[in-house]
Amino acid sequence: MEDNNRNLILATVLSFLVILIWYTVFAPEPPAEQSGGQPVTEQGQTVAPATPTAPSATTTADLGGDAAAGAEASVGRVLIKSPSLEGSISLAGGRVDDLLLTQYQETLDPNSSNVRLLAPSSATADPALDTAGAKPYYAVYGWTASAGTDPGLVPGPSTVWSVESGETLAPGQPVTLVWDNGAGQVFRRVFELDENYLFTVSQRLENNGDAAFSAAPYGIIARHGRPDTQNFFVLHEGAVGMHDGELVELKYKKIVDLDPLEREGRADLIPVNENGWIGFTDKYWMTTLAPAPGQAFTAVIKYAEAADIYQTEARYPMQTVQPGTQLTSTGYLFAGAKVTEIIRDYEETPGIQRFVDSIDWGWFYFLTKPIFSLLHWLNTHIGNMGWSIIALTFILKLLVFPLARKSYISMAKMKELQPQMEAIKERTGDDRMKYQKEVMELYKTQKVNPAAGCLPVLLQIPIFFALYKVIFVTIELRHAPWIGWIRDLAAPDPSSLLNLFGLLPFSPPAQGTLLHSLSLPVLAIALGVSMWMQQRLNPTPTDPAQKMIFAWMPWIFMFMLGGFASGLVLYWITNNVITIMQQYSIMSMHGHRPDLFGNIKAAIPKRSRADGGATKDGKPEGKGKGK
Incomplete structure (x- = not known):
């Protein structure tokens, strides 16, 4: 015994x-309070970041400075409305940067506000948006010009788009944005939305010029400053992705500690041959770029130290569009709650491989x-x-x-x-x-x-x-x-x-x-x-x-x-x-x-029992025995 x-x-x-x-030892630490911001020069002037996929150590997806705030306020927004989401798309950059999760509240208080997932980088420029206290967090798309081509001929983060069709992005109601570079190329961006959290984003390049035109589409998710996290070692919060069946997880501290690569800053470049996705995950929420199944791309995790911006990117190969033809690149943006049933359905349609593994199942995942x-x-x-x-x-x-x-x-x-x-x-x-x-x-x-x-x-x-x-x-x-x-x-x-x-x-x-x-x-x-x-x-x-x-x-x-x-x-x-x-x-x-109750009585201190009580063997015992 x-x-x-x-x-x-x-x-x-x-x-x-x-x-x-x-x-x-591993209890959660208090959330780090780090504010996002724009990179500045020694003279204190705001630096306008370069094109997101340009090979620069200070690359960011932000519009940059006061000019960005003015553009944000003047060009307007396209509303987003679905059973699960509310928000808007800024025509400055065509960015998805204003998103509320209407089925979730911050606290149990019935009057608590809905959870805000995405927020613009110049929130104060638009008083109609209630984004007080929210750190900039958004998705932006664009094109990279080929070598020798003027970067101004492709749309970037600061490009002002026009609405070609659609008034409000909703399930069954797509919205098309258009931009003409004035040199024969017309760019369109078509947003579609389902009833949950999946955006379908189609980037189109129509070449009406006299010569071939080459460019590469991209998508970026950017977070200004380190977000407030649980800081619990059993929970992954940070960059998350999948490349050809292999899960990628990188916490924010590890992103900052990435070795600086030549002309890429602190970055991790991951080539994906057929299937993959990349983005940021919180405990319950996630924002992820997912190229169409079978599409090769380069997944990028990076940190722009000068701007204090974390980024994940999906970079597509360079494409050449002949005169009189057009090119369409389609991908998906997941922005919402990590509801297991919903993200598992996205594994089936549209076929986002192992998407359910974005939930941190832990070491005992088999259980x-x-x-x-x-x-x-x-x-x-x-x-x-x-x-x-x-x-x-x-x-x-x-x-x-x-x-x-x-x-x-x-x-x-x-x-x-x-x-x-x-x-x-x-x-x-x-x-x-x-x-x-x-x-x-x-x-x-x-x-x-x-x-x-x-x-x-x-x-x-x-x-x-x-x-x-x-x-x-x-x-x-x-x-x-x-x-x-x-x-x-x-x-x-x-x-x-x-x-x-x-x-x-x-x-x-x-x-x-x-x-x-x-x-x-x-x-x-x-x-x-x-x-x-x-x-x-x-x-x-x-x-x-x-x-x-x-x-x-x-x-x-x-x-x-x-x-x-x-x-x-x-x-x-x-x-x-x-x-x-x-x-x-x-x-x-x-x-x-x-004798459960007999044992309990025997264990209670200062409790005397009369002779004749039962022992564990069911035999008579004397007073005090069994203590």
């Missing part, structure tokens, strides 16, 4: 240490993906994520039940051997080697595996981390309510023992803080009690050190997990309750009914 307890303690302590290190799929399926039938998590826990426990059954049967057999082990201990005294040898011979004779008891605990660790990942990164859990005061299963339980769960007239500590964890929310208390009750089903270890560890473990976990997502704590509580029921039933079926 001591070997069994030792293995169980080892598994529990290891899992505890992993979670403790995770929670303390995380099926667990999320099952949870999502349950939620579609139950209609409540909290009850779906409880149902998921029952299913997971059912799947591992054969292993758990063997464990509980082994514990019952170990209980049978308890008197013989006590006799061996009395006979061997302090000779640990002799004691261990005789105990192992007893195990071998009785065909008992002392390690079987810790297998369910070991199996629980990857399941726990996989479910943590599901709750932490998937938007389906964001602002998902359960019952009563639990209105966001992705956030910690907002209740607090410090204000007697709302009875006292002051606010509890902020969620996610260490003080909030110490304030003991309701779910944290329930977790500690359920772990303690589960522990009382097992015989108390004879070793004092083991006994002390077992005594403290439930309460340490209770305080430590108080700041975890309430959905994860709910899973753990449900798991403990099911384990208690399973263990009690199986051990009872094998003739060893645990």
Whole structure:
């Protein structure tokens, strides 16, 4: 039994240490406050950046300076309106730079504003746009002139476009922008939008001149300044992409640390032969460029240090358009929420390869993906994520039940051997080697595996981390309510023992803080009690050190997990309750009914019991025995 307890303690302590290190060492840091801005000269004058694909270390997609602000205010905008998005396209550069996610709010407050995804670089120039506090973040398209061709003959970030057709970009209502370079070439940009978050962008070059004309289309996503991130090591935020089946992830710090390449600044150039996409991802939101399947391009991740702008680019090969012909380059822009079902559908149509992997499934992706799929399926039938998590826990426990059954049967057999082990201990005294040898011979004779008891605990660790990942990164859990005061299963339980769960007239500590964890929310208390009750089903270890560890473990976990997502704590509580029921039933079926309530009474300090109480073996015991 001591070997069994030792293995169980080892598994529990290891899992505890992993979670403790995770929670303390890698806790999220306060978001970095970095403001975006324009590159300036030593004299303080604003520098107008070059064409985005020009090979320059200071290349940016920004319009640049006061001229940009004036252009933004004067040329107007094309409205965007769909069931999922609202915003506008600036005719200055033809940029998608104003986008709200209408199905998501910043907070749980009913009056909270919608989540803003994209914002223009000169927001103050257009008072009609409420972008206060939003860092510039936008998508811009253009063309690169061939060597020896005047760059002014192709549209760039500062080009002012005209609306040729369409008034509002909406599902089934495309908008076409047009620009004539005056030298025989006409450029058109056609925007289409579905009911969710996918823009189809077609760039057309019509050559009405007398000679061939060569140019290369491109798309850029630019972010001014480092965005506010979670700064959590288990969550990827930064550049994300796929090139020919290989996932690319680069955090903002790594982008800044890129080695400067000749004529490209700090950049990472990735050639894509057939299928790929590139962009920026946040925890729940993403903006991504996806060329048409089968289209070769160069994916670029770069940082313009002088302008403090992060960029991802899709650069297409140079194309030559003969007189009297035209060229069309079609790609896609995803700008929205990372809803698993939606982005998985985009893998089918239009065929964006492995797009669902833009969600950070983590190290245990082989568990995380099926667990999320099952949870999502349950939620579609139950209609409540909290009850779906409880149902998921029952299913997971059912799947591992054969292993758990063997464990509980082994514990019952170990209980049978308890008197013989006590006799061996009395006979061997302090000779640990002799004691261990005789105990192992007893195990071998009785065909008992002392390690079987810790297998369910070991199996629980990857399941726990996989479910943590599901709750932490998937938007389906964001602002998902359960019952009563639990209105966001992705956030910690907002209740607090410090204000007697709302009875006292002051606010509890902020969620996610260490003080909030110490304030003991309701779910944290329930977790500690359920772990303690589960522990009382097992015989108390004879070793004092083991006994002390077992005594403290439930309460340490209770305080430590108080700041975890309430959905994860709910899973753990449900798991403990099911384990208690399973263990009690199986051990009872094998003739060893645990005296759960007797053990609980024995564990309560300063509680005397009359003679005649029951021991774990069901035999009469004297007063104070079993403590």
